[in-house]
Amino acid sequence: MSDRTELLDAALDSLPEGVALLEQSCRVAFWNRAAQAITGFAPIEMVGQPTPERLKPLLEWCETHENAEPGQNAESERGHGFLVHARHKLGHDVPVMARLLVLRDVLGKRIGTAVLFHPAERVDALPHGVTGEDHGMEASLADLQDRLETLFDDFTHGGPTFGVLWITVDQAHDLRRTHGVGACESMLEKVERALAQGLRPGEHMGRWGEDEFLVVSHERTPEMLAVHAQMLAGLARTAEFRWWGDRVALTASIGAAQAENTETLADLLGRAKAAMVSSNEAGGDRIVPAPEGLSCSPS
Numbered sequence: 001m002s003d004r005t006e007l008l009d010a011a012l013d014s015l016p017e018g019v020a021l022l023e024q025s026c027r028v029a030f031w032n033r034a035a036q037a038i039t040g041f042a043p044i045e046m047v048g049q050p051t052p053e054r055l056k057p058l059l060e061w062c063e064t065h066e067n068a069e070p071g072q073n074a075e076s077e078r079g080h081g082f083l084v085h086a087r088h089k090l091g092h093d094v095p096v097m098a099r100l101l102v103l104r105d106v107l108g109k110r111i112g113t114a115v116l117f118h119p120a121e122r123v124d125a126l127p128h129g130v131t132g133e134d135h136g137m138e139a140s141l142a143d144l145q146d147r148l149e150t151l152f153d154d155f156t157h158g159g160p161t162f163g164v165l166w167i168t169v170d171q172a173h174d175l176r177r178t179h180g181v182g183a184c185e186s187m188l189e190k191v192e193r194a195l196a197q198g199l200r201p202g203e204h205m206g207r208w209g210e211d212e213f214l215v216v217s218h219e220r221t222p223e224m225l226a227v228h229a230q231m232l233a234g235l236a237r238t239a240e241f242r243w244w245g246d247r248v249a250l251t252a253s254i255g256a257a258q259a260e261n262t263e264t265l266a267d268l269l270g271r272a273k274a275a276m277v278s279s280n281e282a283g284g285d286r287i288v289p290a291p292e293g294l295s296c297s298p299s
Contacts, residue, residue: 009030012030012032013032013033015032015034016034016118016153017034017116017117017118018032018034018035018037018038018039018096018115018116018117018118019031019032019034019035019114019115019116020032020035020046020058020114020115020117021103021112021113021114022112022113022114022115023112024110024111024112026051026113027048027051028046028047028048028049028051029047029048029112030043030047031043031046031047034118035117038094038096038117038118038119039054039055039086039088039089039094040088040089040090041055041089052089053087054086054087054088054089054091055086055087056086057084057085057086057087058084058086058096058098058115058117082097082098082099083095083096083097083098083120084096084097084098084117094119095119095120096117096118096119096120097117097118097119097120098115098116098117099115099116099117100113100114100115100116101113101114101115101116141206141207141208143204143206144204144206144208144214144216147204147216148164148216148265148269149265151216152259152265152268155259155261156261160218160220161220161258161259162216162217162218162219162258162259163217163218163219163222163225163256163257163258163259164214164215164216164217164256164257164259164268164269164272165214165215165217165225165228165229165232165254165255165256165272166208166212166213166214166254166255166256166257166269166272166273166275166276167195167212167213167214167215167232167236167252167253167254167276168209168211168212168213168252168253168276168280169187169188169191169211169236169250169251169252170250170251170252170253170280170284170285171187171248171249171250171251172184172187172188172210172211173211175187175243175248176211179243179244179246183243184211186241186243187239187241187243187248187250188207188211190239190240190241191213191236191239191241191250191252192205192207192213193239194235194236194238194239195213195215195232195235195236197235198228198231198232198235199215200217200218200219200228202218203215203216203217203218204216212276214272215232219258221258222256222258222289222292225256225258225289226256226287226289229254229256229287230287232252232254233251233252233254233285233286233287236250236251236252237249237250237251237252237285251284251285252284252285253276253279253280253284253285253286253288254275254276254279254286254287254288255271255272255273255274255275255276255277255278255279255287255288255290256272256275256287256288256289256290257269257271257272257275257289257290258290258292260292271290271291272290274290275288275289275290275291276288
């Protein structure tokens, strides 16, 4: 039994999310290394001890849900959780996204709670395009965001580099205004199919805004990423689109940014977005490589 307990502790300790296992009284029974990294409190300061004042907002949030039955936390379970503000051991604010899992024995009796949490900026600070009516973008955003966070975490721990291509169709805004949402969505679906033909194995692409796409690429240098972007821009031009007999010539503006060790994921996306905006404002139909070492998140 002790071997199983050690194995479980090691597994929970290796998770990138903070994990707190709480008894029914809300006393902490387990506190992993990620929880220490996020809050500054070590397991020895948390396990079996009275809750520090600075962490009470997090654990009090748990107490407000302690009588929840399965399914009552659907809002938390289907998304990234609820925003909770605690205080770091050093005194500064620690906004985290927290999820709660009710723990029950084989008879269904509640025996405790698991609280999983991670820094809120990992979810909330990622730049994305304008989102209007939902055309399946929610699933695309969530899938791409999870992929981005995984790749960036691997990259910061010595894994392979990657880049992102932020793409907008130059004609989308005018087409939406003159021909309506249906015409614009039909055009964007055609462009998406055209772009998909040029993806490398293992690359991911999806909607990242109302008129925008994001490609997560495994190209290893900014130069290779720019060449790849040129090819995708060419495919966008070949997407023949007609609406009620009108032929619309299509072009794309693309911002290309390679991940850097000195930035956050939000910085990387901000650089790609700024480069795309520069391309679009210059008339579109071009690729703009993002400047290196520039942290920017245009609205």
